[in-house]
Amino acid sequence: MTKTESGERPARLHLLGALCLTDAEGRDFTPKSRKAQALLALLALSPRGTRTRIWLRDKLWSESDEGRASGSLRQSVYELKGALKGIDAGILTTERNALGLDLDRLWVDLRAIREGGGALPAGVDPDADLLEGFDISDEEFEDWLTMERSAWERLRENLTTAPPAAADALAPPDAPAPRRMPRVIEIGLLPGIVHGGLRSGAFIGDYIIESVARALLDYHPVQIVDLREAGEAEPRPGEPDFLIRTRTLVVGDTASVSFLVYENGTNTLVLSQSMQTRQKDFYEDEFALTNQFVAQNVDHLAKIIGGTRDGPSGIRNDYSALIGYGVLAGMFDLDPGRMRATTEALDRLNERTENSLFPSLGAYASSFALGENIGGWDRARRERTEALAMDLLQANPFNSIALACIGHVMGFVLDRHDIAADIFGRAVRLNPMQAFVWDHLALHELYCGDLDRARAASDRAVNLGKYSPISYTYETTACMVATLSGDHARAVALGRRALLKQPRFNAAMRYTLAALGHLGERAAAQALGAELLRLDPGFGDRETREMRFRLPCREASAHVLEGIERAGF
The missing domain is CATH 1.25.40.10 (Tetratricopeptide repeat domain)
Known part of the structure; x- marks a missing residue:
């Protein structure tokens, strides 16, 4: 019985509390050996349910040589296949270099909580420890388990209980929950304001604002909304979260350009940066000076976005600390x-x-x-x-x-x-x-x-x-x-x-x-x-x-x- 035939996943894996693998009717098919159970847990909590054989060997047999570790992994895979065969043999996929679980066929309690945005499915104990009482005599696995338990502790702090009609205690959802990312920050591009030198001033302004948007997108999964064709003359209430524009003044051979950022809803000016130079300097050396101004504003705007927390406009960026500069800064902090x-x-x-x-x-x-x-x-x-x-x-x-x-x-x-x-x-x-x-x-x-x-x-x-x-x-x-x-x-x-x-x-x-x-x-x-x-x-x-x-x-x-x-x- 597969999900497509029945409308529900045929297998359920409980990782909160004692590890337990059952079919949809609640019959126990948990593998007998600890290493096979650990292999199942490692795959179930991995990105997309897949890990390389090398990674799995390192976590379960880190002190063994390659030959012995490979043999031990094959034995655990055989045991896991035997357990899953009683439910749905297609759940586990084996390739030469990797192993994977078909998550469309397997419901996992912790993944269901994460995909549901922190909602607690009925029948799941929020006070249960992850892999309660689980012990594998390998330091690499213990380190992995410690980090996963810490992640569960952080998630548990923000759990909400699902309404009774939202889930059945004995049955997983009829369809996999959609990916749920925190709301993406939206940035609107407003038409530039140009005083004098209309053509060159408009070009400079457009180049800067479009370059800022493009550079920011490399670091952050933001959404860019171009409002220039819509003729938006002033910041407007509602979406987007931030509005950016340029103001350019051209007098003779000199050009002055300002980059402005507004927090929408409150019409608050949160950033204003300016540069003034000869017009030709904007274009020389492959726009080197202009690109420096762009990079400066990208850095500043990224910090503004990263610091956003339920402000007057109701903006919220729940994963701001995890993207862009936050990730790179975490690497270069030099702390293991x-x-x-x-x-x-x-x-x-x-x-x-x-x-x-x-x-x-x-x-x-x-x-x-x-x-x-x-x-x-x-x-x-x-x-x-x-x-x-x-x-x-x-x-x-x-x-x-x-x-x-x-x-x-x-x-x-x-x-x-x-x-x-x-x-x-x-x-x-x-x-x-x-x-x-x-x-x-x-x-x-x-x-x-x-x-x-x-x-x-x-x-x-x-x-x-x-x-x-x-x-x-x-x-x-x-x-x-x-x-x-x-x-x-x-x-x-x-x-x-x-x-x-x-x-x-x-x-x-x-x-x-x-x-x-x-x-x-x-x-x-x-x-x-x-x-x-x-x-x-x-x-x-x-x-x-x-x-x-x-x-x-x-x-x-x-x-x-x-x-x-x-x-x-």
């Missing part, structure tokens, strides 16, 4: 706990939306962990990251941030710099206003050994990202390029600027230390080196130092390591 929380958030968002940004950021999180030595990195993790990156590449996302993430994974992690070069080219063409894209193009050029191109891209990233919460990462890339180019004074200045904003950023510390060594500033180098060793004790070992610098050629590595030695380390 926050990195895990960020990864969890990405998994949930990836499960609830088709936006290519979230899985791309997930792949990037792995590459960042490799670069900053957060967490272990082994062949299995590399394989997982490669599989995810290739899947995303085949999906062909039209998002410059997503492409930059994938390009960095392909080059930095997988050493496929030829593929990475093409991806970065697409990313820059899609949106030349994104500092994040230019910064990772700079890293790519650095790893390929072209320091001139790396510096050009890095300078653009630093200029575009002056107001970004992760601006110190762009300054760190510039510090790396300057160090390898022999411009050590500039490298120190950039590194110190980055460390003022993020004192624990190891990459900035390493390259600044090397530059100080080349400059002969021994006292400053000793102080910085001591702090670096406190954060990264392994850096005192020569072989470990060589591993920390993933550089394209022996001469580049030798130059940096020589600076470290001159600094006294």
Whole structure:
């Protein structure tokens, strides 16, 4: 009996309380072994119900070698198949590299709560613990279970009880609940106001407002509503949540443009930024100055959106802390706990939306962990990251941030710099206003050994990202390029600027230390080196130092390591 034949899912899985697998009539088909039960739980709570075999082996047999772990996984799959065969053999799908559950055939209590926006189905105990009394002697599984229990605790705080008619205690819903995302923030584009120089002033205004909208869409799943053709002269009540417009004044050769943001409903002006320059400066160097103004306003507007909470207009953005800058800031916070929380958030968002940004950021999180030595990195993790990156590449996302993430994974992690070069080219063409894209193009050029191109891209990233919460990462890339180019004074200045904003950023510390060594500033180098060793004790070992610098050629590595030695380390 399948869902399409009966109108309901034939199997029910209870994860709150003791794990229990039943058919629609309540008969128990729970697998006997703990590992088979754990396998079922891992799949049931995974994005889209699917995990790679490597990931599952790591969670259940992390201390076994690959051969033994693969054999144990096959045995647990056999046991799980046997249990599900009594209900619906089609629930479990097995492929060479992955396992999955058909969630159209299997009702899962915790997923039903999440998909229902926190509504508690009848018959589910809100006080029950997730996988109550469950114990698997594997630290990786225990870590996963701890995080899932924490997520359940957070969800439980906002539960609502479903009305009696909404669900039957013994039967799952007739149809799968639709994806339920918090309401998307809506931004309306108003016609620009132009004083003098009508044609050029209108072009400048339209370029800025459209560029802001396009750049914001790369980071945030906002909805853009173009009201310019509708002739909206003034902010209007009701939707959208925010209204943006430009005001341009052209006098002779000089143009002044203001970017304005209103909170709709209250007609409150929440942002006003202006720039004034010669008209030709707006267009020179591929709109470099104008793009910097665009990036500044995107950063500011993103922070406004991220801070929105039930204001006078009733705006609410429940997932604002999880998108855009929030995710990247979580990665660069350099805290393993926050990195895990960020990864969890990405998994949930990836499960609830088709936006290519979230899985791309997930792949990037792995590459960042490799670069900053957060967490272990082994062949299995590399394989997982490669599989995810290739899947995303085949999906062909039209998002410059997503492409930059994938390009960095392909080059930095997988050493496929030829593929990475093409991806970065697409990313820059899609949106030349994104500092994040230019910064990772700079890293790519650095790893390929072209320091001139790396510096050009890095300078653009630093200029575009002056107001970004992760601006110190762009300054760190510039510090790396300057160090390898022999411009050590500039490298120190950039590194110190980055460390003022993020004192624990190891990459900035390493390259600044090397530059100080080349400059002969021994006292400053000793102080910085001591702090670096406190954060990264392994850096005192020569072989470990060589591993920390993933550089394209022996001469580049030798130059940096020589600076470290001159600094006294």
